[in-house]
Each structure stands twice: as structure tokens, then as C-alpha cells.
Amino acid sequence: MVFTKFLEKIALLARLSVKERKLLSTPDHVWKAVLTVNGKKYPAYRIQFNNARGPYKGGVRYHPEVTEEEVTDLAFWMTLKTAVADLPFGGGKGGVEVDPKELSGGELEELSRAYIRAFYKHLGPEVDIPAPDVYTTPQIMAWMRDEYEKLTGKAAPAVITGKPLENGGSKVRDIATALGGVYILEELLRQVSINTKTVAIQGFGNAGYNAAKFLHKQGYVVVAVSDSKGGIYKQEGIVPEKVWEIKEKEGRLGCYDVGTGSSINEIKKDGSCKIISNEDLLELPVDILIPAALGGVITKENAGNVKAKIILELANGPTTAEADEILHKKGILVIPDILANSGGVTVSYFEWVQNLRHESWDEKTVQEKLQKKITDAFRLLWKEFKKKDQSLRTTAYIFAIRKILEAEKNRGRI
Numbered sequence: 081m082v083f084t085k086f087l088e089k090i091a092l093l094a095r096l097s098v099k100e101r102k103l104l105s106t107p108d109h110v111w112k113a114v115l116t117v118n119g120k121k122y123p124a125y126r127i128q129f130n131n132a133r134g135p136y137k138g139g140v141r142y143h144p145e146v147t148e149e150e151v152t153d154l155a156f157w158m159t160l161k162t163a164v165a166d167l168p169f170g171g172g173k174g175g176v177e178v179d180p181k182e183l184s185g186g187e188l189e190e191l192s193r194a195y196i197r198a199f200y201k202h203l204g205p206e207v208d209i210p211a212p213d214v215y216t217t218p219q220i221m222a223w224m225r226d227e228y229e230k231l232t233g234k235a236a237p238a239v240i241t242g243k244p245l246e247n248g249g250s251k252v253r254d255i256a257t258a259l260g261g262v263y264i265l266e267e268l269l270r271q272v273s274i275n276t277k278t279v280a281i282q283g284f285g286n287a288g289y290n291a292a293k294f295l296h297k298q299g300y301v302v303v304a305v306s307d308s309k310g311g312i313y314k315q316e317g318i319v320p321e322k323v324w325e326i327k328e329k330e331g332r333l334g335c336y337d338v339g340t341g342s343s344i345n346e347i348k349k350d351g352s353c354k355i356i357s358n359e360d361l362l363e364l365p366v367d368i369l370i371p372a373a374l375g376g377v378i379t380k381e382n383a384g385n386v387k388a389k390i391i392l393e394l395a396n397g398p399t400t401a402e403a404d405e406i407l408h409k410k411g412i413l414v415i416p417d418i419l420a421n422s423g424g425v426t427v428s429y430f431e432w433v434q435n436l437r438h439e440s441w442d443e444k445t446v447q448e449k450l451q452k453k454i455t456d457a458f459r460l461l462w463k464e465f466k467k468k469d470q471s472l473r474t475t476a477y478i479f480a481i482r483k484i485l486e487a488e489k490n491r492g493r494i
């Protein structure tokens with residue numbers, strides 16, 4: 081598991097006792113099931129890592145490479161993330177080993193309902209609150225809430241977040257991860273100045289595409305984006321909405337000409353826009369690199385070639401422990417995932433509060449609350465970071481771990 085390597089390092093720096101280390105390296109519960117849809121079997125997990133600070137909270141991922149180890153890593157990081165973001169939650173995570181692109185709409189619904197049937201006894205508004213993650217959508221959350229309510233016989237909108245608006249979702253939740261990341265980046269650039277603002281983004285889904293749109297709108301030059309099939313690089317910058325249109329039409333990202341809207345191949349000839357691989361994207365000479373797809377993409381093999389000055393980790397766990405050391409030594413400022421992408425869980429928290437209070441907040445209210453909450457969290461960490469010669473990630477981990485251990489101690493568990 082990747083998280084244990086990080087934890088070993090933090091344990092030494094924070095001088096954790098053996099008991100504290102054991103507590104922080106062991107999930108409270110590991111629930112497993114095999115879901116069957118049309119005769120096919122899909123391994124599924126719900127891992128509840130720690131609830132010292134509040135109910136377990138974390139998304140459900142549908143991906144062919146989901147493993148118990150990966151879900152455990154993500155559940156650990158959720159525990160730290162809710163602590164850093166100062167939300168009254170613990171951490172958990174779910175996953176199903178499935179390629180959702182191979183399922184029909186009906187099969188996807190059946191799989192999502194089967195997930196809830198398998199784990200509903202361990203979920204609940206005050207127990208464990210799932211949410212969307214890679215390849216899970218508001219529609220899937222609506223099916224999951226519905227299945228939970230069928231099984232329990234009670235309305236329970238707060239059992240799951242990331243729902244469609246008509247089903248108890250919150251305004252801004254759909255763009256919250258990207259928006260939160262952008263608020264942090266803006267705050268960071270008030271502390272450190274850079275001359276240009278070129279950006280490369282890996283992943284063109286909820287987190288990556290929305291980040292591209294916000295940054296482009298605010299005058300950043302988004303020079304490269306990618307998805308699972310590869311990416312594009314355009315020195316003068318892309319217009320994210322246009323690239324999205326091409327993806328919709330042609331099934332993959334593609335270059336375009338601003339004037340004529342001409343196709344990928346014609347553009348390739350003049351060299352102003354290139355098709356690049358996901359690996360190329362990480363090593364581009366940009367100011368800001370945003371991994372916004374899968375984990376473990378910045379490794380000890382490629383970290384030495386990363387040229388960005390700032391890395392904003394919208395994806396969960398995109399940097400391995402070894403790579404993190406290399407980046408820190410190179411002076412690259414990495415805004416760690418547990419802070420950078422906490423906008424999603426922050427608005428999930430707002431959604432949960434609205435559901436429990438039977439309220440519905442307007443867009444401006446949610447945006448302002450998000451900006452304040454996430455900027456406050458960043459400023460607190462930045463202050464700590466400036467005091468010591470350690471990375472922002474190490475600072476964030478130690479800060480989160482102290483908060484969790486204090487809650488554990490106050491409860492009398494350690």
C-alpha cells in the first residue's frame with residue numbers, strides 16, 4: 081500500500097508512538113463483496129478507515145484497476161483530507177473493479193443498486209456517507225440513495241452526497257473540486273509570484289475539465305490536456321470548451337484551428353498543435369501541472385523530468401512517496417491532494433448539512449462558503465509550512481494526523 085510509506089516517514093518526523101502508528105495504519109473496517117450483474121462478477125469494496133472526527137466519508141470508484149489496496153490508500157487519504165479541510169468527518173472509500181464503459185445503462189444501474197445492497201448495513205447519514213469518484217456520477221448517487229431508502233424504508237437524503245439537484249444535491253457540487261483547487265492556486269500565487277501562468281492538465285473529466293475552464297477564464301494559458309486515450313499540446317493555449325466539443329464528436333481529444341475549426345490532421349501539419357501521450361504531458365515545460373486523473377502517475381522514474389514550478393494535485397494520490405522526495409529536492413511546490421482536491425468533499429459536507437437541515441442554499445452562498453473554508457485551510461497550512469524545511473505534503477500530513485490523534489485521545493481510544 082502506498083500510504084504506509086508516507087506514514088512511516090511522518091511517524092518518524094512527528095515522533096508517533098507504536099500505538100499511534102498502529103492505529104493510523106489499520107482501517108477500522110474492510111467490507112468486501114462480489115456483485116453479480118447479468119452473470120458477470122465484479123469485486124467490490126467499502127473501506128472505513130477512521131471515524132474519530134465524525135462519520136466515515138468518501139467516494140465510490142468504478143474502474144477496471146480498482147483493488148483493495150488502492151481503496152485502502154484512498155480511505156486513509158480521505159481521513160487526512162477531512163481533517164485538513166476541517167470537516168466533521170472521518171475517512172472511508174469504496175470501489176468496484178469494473179469498466180463502466182462496457183456496461184449498458186441498465187447494467188450500470190443494477191451494479192450501483194447491488195453495491196448498496198451489499199453494504200447498506202454499514203452506511204447511513206451518521207455512519208458512512210459515500211459520494212462520487214472516478215466514473216461514478218450524480219445519476220449513480222441517485223440510484224444508490226433510492227436503493228438505500230428502499231432497504232431501510234426511510235427517506236435519507238444525507239446518506240450520500242454528489243446527488244443530482246432534484247434529488248437533494250447541492251449547487252456547486254458538480255464543479256467544487258476544480259473550483260476549490262483554483263481558489264487554492266490563486267491564494268498560493270498571492271504568496272509566491274510567477275511570471276507566466278502556463279498550465280498542463282492530465283485528465284479531462286469532472287476535475288480536469290472544470291479546472292481547465294476556470295483557469296482559462298481567469299487568464300491562465302492551458303497549453304496541454306489529456307484523457308485516457310492521450311492528450312494534446314498547443315503552445316498558444318487551448319479553449320477547453322472547444323476541445324470538449326471535439327471529444328464529444330470524435331471520441332477523443334483533438335486539436336482545432338481557432339479560425340476555421342479544422343480537423344486534427346490538418347492542424348498537425350503546421351505543428352502548432354500536437355498529439356502527445358499522458359507521459360509527455362507530465363514532463364512539459366509549464367508553470368503549473370495539474371494531475372486530475374488517476375493515482376501513481378508521478379513516480380521516481382519521471383519525477384526528475386518534471387519541469388513545472390507548481391503541482392496542484394486534483395487527482396487522489398498522483399505522486400508516489402519516492403517521487404515526492406525528488407520533487408521537494410527540486411524545489412517544486414506540490415499542493416497535496418488532501419488539500420488541493422478537498423473542494424469536492426467540502427461541498428459534499430455542505431450538501432449533507434443542507435439535507436439534514438432540510439435547506440437549499442443558493443449558488444453564491446455555497447461558492448462563498450467554499451472559498452472561505454478552503455482558503456482558511458490553505459492559509460493555516462501555509463503558515464506551518466513557512467516555519468519548517470519540509471514539503472507542504474509533509475506539513476499537511478502531520479497537521480492532519482495530530483488532529484485525528486487528538487480526537488482519538490479525547491475519546492479515550494488511545
Ligand code: NAD
Pocket residue numbers: 212213214215216257282283284285286287288306307308309358372373374375394395396421422424425
Ligand atoms: P472523471 O471520471 O470525471 O474523469 C476522469 C478523467 O481521467 C477522464 O477524462 C478520463 O479519460 C481520464 N483518465 C482515465 N484514465 C486515465 C489515464 N490512464 N491517463 C490519463 N487520463 C485518464 O473523474 P474525476 O471526478 O474528474 O476524478 C479525477 C481524479 O480526481 C481522481 O483521482 C479522483 O479521485 C479525484 N477527485 C475527484 C473529485 C470529484 O469531486 N470529482 C474529488 C476529489 C478527488
